[in-house]
Amino acid sequence: xxxxxxxxxxxxxxxxxxxxxxxxxxxxxxxxxxxxxxxxxxxxxxxxxxxxxxxxxxxxxxxxxxxxxxxxxxxxxxxxxxxxxxxxxxxxxxxxxxxxxxxxxxxxxxxxxxxxxxxxxxxxxxxxxxxxxxxxxxxxxxxxxxxxxxxxxxxxxxxxxxxxxxxxxxxxxxxxxxxxxxxxxxxxxxxxxxxxxxxxxxxxxxxxxxxxxxxxxxxxxxxxxxxxxxxxxxxxxxxxxxxxxxxxxxxxxxxxxxxxxxxxxxxxxxxxxxxxxxxxxxxxxxxxxxxxxxxxxxxxxxxxxxxxxxxxxxxxxxxxxxxxxxxxxxxxxxxxxxxxxxxxxxxxxxxxxxxxxxxxxxxxxxxxxxxxxxxxxxxxxxxxxxxxxxxxxxxxxxxxxxxxxxxxxxxxxxxxxxxxxxxxxxxxxxxxxxxxxxxxxxxxxxxxxxxxxxxxxxxxxxxxxxx
Numbered sequence: 001x002x003x004x005x006x007x008x009x010x011x012x013x014x015x016x017x018x019x020x021x022x023x024x025x026x027x028x029x030x031x032x033x034x035x036x037x038x039x040x041x042x043x044x045x046x047x048x049x050x051x052x053x054x055x056x057x058x059x060x061x062x063x064x065x066x067x068x069x070x071x072x073x074x075x076x077x078x079x080x081x082x083x084x085x086x087x088x089x090x091x092x093x094x095x096x097x098x099x100x101x102x103x104x105x106x107x108x109x110x111x112x113x114x115x116x117x118x119x120x121x122x123x124x125x126x127x128x129x130x131x132x133x134x135x136x137x138x139x140x141x142x143x144x145x146x147x148x149x150x151x152x153x154x155x156x157x158x159x160x161x162x163x164x165x166x167x168x169x170x171x172x173x174x175x176x177x178x179x180x181x182x183x184x185x186x187x188x189x190x191x192x193x194x195x196x197x198x199x200x201x202x203x204x205x206x207x208x209x210x211x212x213x214x215x216x217x218x219x220x221x222x223x224x225x226x227x228x229x230x231x232x233x234x235x236x237x238x239x240x241x242x243x244x245x246x247x248x249x250x251x252x253x254x255x256x257x258x259x260x261x262x263x264x265x266x267x268x269x270x271x272x273x274x275x276x277x278x279x280x281x282x283x284x285x286x287x288x289x290x291x292x293x294x295x296x297x298x299x300x301x302x303x304x305x306x307x308x309x310x311x312x313x314x315x316x317x318x319x320x321x322x323x324x325x326x327x328x329x330x331x332x333x334x335x336x337x338x339x340x341x342x343x344x345x346x347x348x349x350x351x352x353x354x355x356x357x358x359x360x361x362x363x364x365x366x367x368x369x370x371x372x373x374x375x376x377x378x379x380x381x382x383x384x385x386x387x388x389x390x391x392x393x394x395x396x397x398x399x400x401x402x403x404x405x406x407x408x409x410x411x412x413x414x415x416x417x418x419x420x421x422x423x424x425x426x427x428x429x430x431x432x433x434x435x436x437x438x439x440x441x442x443x444x445x446x447x448x449x450x451x452x453x454x455x456x457x458x459x460x461x462x463x464x465x466x467x
Contacts, residue, residue: 062123062165064358068106069161079166081118082110082138089162091154101154106143106162110135123165127365127398128153152399159402163358185240187299192235195243202247202352215296218306220267220288223259226317226441228307228434229269230462231255233300247352249343251459253305258434260285260322270326272433273334281334283433285326307467309443318441325440335427337382338416338454342429345455347409357409361398368394381422386414416454427454431461438466 066075066087074088087108106124119136128149135141145162148154183194199205230253232246233239242254257271267288274284295302309317344350347357368375375394383397384390392400401408418436420427428436435453438444443466444451 062167064356065164065166067161067163067358070104070158072161075164077166079110079120081115081120082113082135084112085110085120087164089157091157101148101151103147104145104157104162106145107140108135108143109140111138113138121167123167125163125165125365126153126156126160127361127395128156130365150395152395156398156402165358184243185237187236187239189235191239192301195234195239198243199246199252203250203252205252218292223261223267223288223306224308224314225259225261225319225322226309226314226438226443227259228309228462228467229257229259230305230307230458231257231295232303232305233298234303236300239300248350249457249459251457251462253458253462255302256430256434256458256461257291258437259288260326261319262323270433270437272329272332272428272430283329283332283334283428285330307462310466313443313466316442316445322437322441325437329426329428329433329436332425332428335429335432335454336377337379337422337427338420338432339429340379341382341412341414341416342432342455342457344412347407347413357412360412361408364394382416382427383411385417385420385422386411415452418452418454420454429454431456431458435461 065077065085068075068087068089070089070091074086076084076086079085085108087106090105090107091102092104093102108122110120119134121132121134123130123132124143125131129145131143133141133143148157183191184198185191186194196205196207200207232253233242233255238254245254246252255273257269260268260270262268268285269288269291270283270285271291272283273281274286275281276284295304308314351357351360364375364379368380372393380393380397383394384392387397387400387404389397389400398408401411416427418426432454435451435456439448439451439453442448
């Protein structure tokens with residue numbers, strides 16, 4: 001066994017030498033294999049350091065290479081494995097035995113592979129379907145669409161085509177990148193390190209370990225109504241989600257809460273997104289001691305920053321009005337309806353590469369197929385609000401935007417309006433809850449009426465010059 005291990009290690013080192021051009025033949029010959037292609041067979045001590053160098057969670061995101069329509073001839077692009085690729089779409093008529101809308105055939109030609117062992121994985125999507133295929137040989141391939149699901153899909157394909165997405169790291173790289181993305185959601189020291197490393201790599205974040213003790217003691221007498229709590233969770237389910245949210249929004253916090261004192265001087269915390277006994281995330285006002293104890297027991301290892309209101313703002317803060325607002329919202333659900341829309345203000349500039357609006361609509365489509373209730377809660381109602389319609393599902397919404405000549409990526413940028421009421425009430429995220437309270441308490445003064453707090457991200461909030 002020891003001899004076998006030594007042979008494998010020797011072969012691994014030799015392969016790495018080939019993969020990085022160590023023998024000087026990389027530009028002259030097509031490599032029989034490259035280190036990226038053979039990582040799974042290498043000993044863990046060798047493969048993981050190489051893996052950490054070449055792959056990241058971002059590699060899991062499809063890259064939009066283009067849309068193939070029946071009228072645009074063909075599109076060309078460079079893949080992760082095959083460097084010369086073309087695709088064209090043929091719409092086919094229905095036959096007499098099975099009358100219907102007809103279907104289509106996507107002709108995809110792959111050529112110029114960088115090695116003998118690589119392969120490319122593609123996702124093909126319309127707002128009505130998502131499918132995938134992979135290719136590991138240089139030739140022409142066909143992907144058949146037996147039938148369009150409805151007339152609207154046929155019309156969409158004629159005008160906009162089938163969107164083609166490439167997994168940038170290739171099929172093997174996609175599997176390898178799971179090693180990077182899975183620990184983001186792991187409730188372990190490993191997961192915590194993965195989250196911090198992700199933020200360092202993709203956001204340029206720096207972290208300095210605090211001196212002991214790591215748990216500070218906060219005297220409630222030093223905290224006042226309106227003081228802002230910025231929370232950053234760095235491990236577990238919520239830690240992984242917040243890390244991805246931070247990457248998309250540019251924020252260094254993933255959750256927020258606000259402090260309130262009653263007439264007796266007792267300190268409370270108002271929070272949208274508090275999980276109750278049923279597992280529902282709702283708006284609550286709970287005693288400070290209870291909130292703090294939950295934070296200390298939270299295995300997501302929350303890092304909490306207290307941002308006191310500026311003395312001038314504190315003098316303006318109408319505590320009575322703030323309490324009235326908080327009590328009126330208590331028990332209401334967290335605002336999932338407009339959460340993602342506060343992240344998107346422009347057609348293209350809010351998406352960190354390789355995200356884009358094409359990917360957003362495809363992900364929406366996939367979730368609509370897999371979890372209709374989830375998609376209705378996350379975006380269908382919000383998109384209907386933006387169109388002034390009611391009850392349309394995602395596909396009907398896309399049809400409506402086509403009728404009106406509104407690009408879907410432009411629809412996503414339509415600002416949320418604070419007065420919009422959804423099927424379960426006003427959609428109030430953690431930060432929208434706090435800023436709505438600030439509006440009620442007079443913090444924004446004469447400009448309150450022109451501020452749409454539901455458009456704010458957490459970063460927008462803590463950057464305000466009111467602390």
